[in-house]
Amino acid sequence: MRYFIQFSFFGKAYHGWQVQPNALTVQQVLQETMSTLLRADIKLVGAGRTDTGVHAKQLFAHFDVSNRLCIKETVQKLNSFLPADIAVQQIFEVGPEAHARFDAISRTYEYHITQKKNPFLSDFAHFLWTPLDVDAMNQAASILLEYTDFECFSRSQTDVKTFLCHVTHAQWKHEPERLVFTITANRFLRNMVRAIVGTLLPIGLGKFPVEQMRKVIESKDRGMAGASAPAKGLYLTEVNYPENIRS
The missing domain is CATH 3.30.70.580 (Pseudouridine synthase I, catalytic domain, N-terminal subdomain)
Structure with missing residues (x-):
């Protein structure tokens, strides 16, 4: 059984x-x-x-x-x-x-950032005190929905057969004491979400324009993407299945 x-x-x-x-x-x-x-x-x-x-x-x-x-x-x-x-x-x-x-049809991750030092969140979110342009990060995140090949966000040494993922949602929102990035796709590559966040943060810090996201994706080069964001801020929050999965 x-x-x-x-x-x-x-x-x-x-x-x-x-x-x-x-x-x-x-x-x-x-x-x-x-x-x-x-x-x-x-x-x-x-x-x-x-x-x-x-x-x-x-x-x-x-x-x-x-x-x-x-x-x-x-x-x-x-x-x-x-x-x-x-x-x-x-x-x-x-x-x-x-x-x-x-049989999973979608997966959702959240990445949590806190911008005020809080010892009670130190293991649950990435602390980044520098102000972020959330509108710019959301504009860059929306570009993800235009593409399906995310080789640029995959680990260099990987045995996956395809880099294709269908992203259906990617957005930053302010929540109490945290800034939360939510992303949903049918599948994710290893390290993909942390690499995406690591690419969005420099855009939020004003180091790169919004269109940098498009250049990174089209390069298919992991070296063009940002450094992986720390693991402690990342949560797998939801896995969805067809309604008839139960026996």
């Missing part, structure tokens, strides 16, 4: 989602906890990967088990055994072919 699990995590202690040798990851901790609790070798397939230090307000994974679960009890027990920085919101049954990664 196949199930989806929805969970969230604060990423400071982890080297991202995906299991890797000699590094603590969210997938490792969640798989080990679930395997112990369910007395089975649980293998999770996530909706996507997050980099070291990145947070997730909502992420999904699928897994297979032989017997039907008592879902409410399983969720409660998992949250009792998991560390405080990982929480499970729900588990639900899906069809045997449902796939957490390939």
